[in-house]
Amino acid sequence: MSGLSSETTLHVGGASPYDVVIGRGIAGKLPAILGDKVQRVAFLYAAELAELAQPVMDVLRDDYDVLALGLPSGEQTKTADVIFECWEALGEAGFTRSDAVVTFGGGATTDAGGFVAASWLRGVRVVHVPTTLLAMVDAAVGGKTGINTSAGKNLVGAFHEPAGVLVDLDTLLTLPTEELISGFGEVVKCGFIADPEILRLIEADPSAATDPTGEVLPELVQRAIQVKIDVVVDDLKETGGAGSHPGREALNYGHTMAHAIERAEGFTMRHGEAVAIGCVFVAELARLTGHIDDALAARHAETFGAVGLPVSYDNASFEDLLAAMRVDKKSRGNTLRFVVLDEVGSPVVLEGPTEYQLRAAYDVMTGKAAS
């Protein structure tokens, strides 16, 4: 695919199939995705994006009664208080099971809005309209919804698949560069766990890859979404993959440390930045445990670094990060579990690395020790 001059639809199979429609200026597609049984729509949007959201709201108002709820931006929306306020608003408006939620914003908005849809009346229809690269390639697809608690990221949530996802690449034109680059944390992750062509495209010309007006980014978006789809259709609820494949946990590559860092930073660090650092950490852990060679470990810092993502972190102690990693959802009792690579495209689970190995990988992540 080059330039995505026309629309592309990727199908997500499984028990509740849906489509991910990718294109430019495609807000008019929303009613077709929502379906004709919906009467009212709760439009849950990042309030700071009111101007960008207006055309979408206008399309919805032509066909539905719209309850527009502007939410706080970023991680501030992934709180129990915000979810509670949404429930109260839906209750006051008398929302029923024939009504639907549309989310509009980055991954924080699709996570929180998705959780409102998952929990209201035990689940109503939701369509996501992601407006960040990260939400397009990851958060809006696959049905994970949730909020944070003081103990960590995404500790409360539900699996609730959308009825559709509308990816309008034009929304990336207003996205601040640092947010676009953050999205590359998940795009590069997809390259390492499943699609080497993603790595090749980025490494060949990082500036072209990160140009929101260019021809490479649409291809990267489509490829990363396809990686996510291929994983979630086989293991929607993260119960495990076939053979040695970790199933959906593969998408959690780099996230054990990433979520610990995000917690240490009071949820102020961009998710994709934390993922880049977390992948560098876990690549070193894989090297130390004999899973990958020096070159593949080094390729992590090189490729994440090439698009401008951070590849080291030294603002929290090993002990604090280890404690935070223990509440990771992949942990089983006291045993920490990590997704590591055997090679590009071959993720496996590493169970219970020693504290010595974890500390050695941490030392490399801080930049204080050479790999």
Ligand SMILES: NC(=O)c1ccc[n+]([C@@H]2O[C@H](COP(=O)([O-])OP(=O)(O)OC[C@H]3O[C@@H](n4cnc5c(N)ncnc54)[C@H](O)[C@@H]3O)[C@@H](O)[C@H]2O)c1
């Ligand atoms: N559910 C999943 O599978 C999944 C996957 C990956 C990440 N996530 C979650 O996604 C969240 C991160 O999402 P994110 O990186 O999109 O950040 P975000 O939602 O916090 O958005 C970042 C900022 O960009 C602004 N913004 C969004 N779109 C814009 C646009 N088009 N123009 C200008 N500004 C815009 C937002 O208002 C916000 O201030 C994290 O909470 C992470 O845990 C979830």
Ligand SMILES: O=C(O)C(=O)C[C@@H](O)[C@H](O)[C@H](O)COP(=O)(O)O
């Ligand atoms: O969809 C998944 O599964 C993922 O793990 C994708 C991740 O990029 C995403 O950040 C997800 O929200 C992390 O899930 P969690 O279960 O570790 O909270």
Ligand SMILES: [Zn+2]
């Ligand atoms: Zn992530």
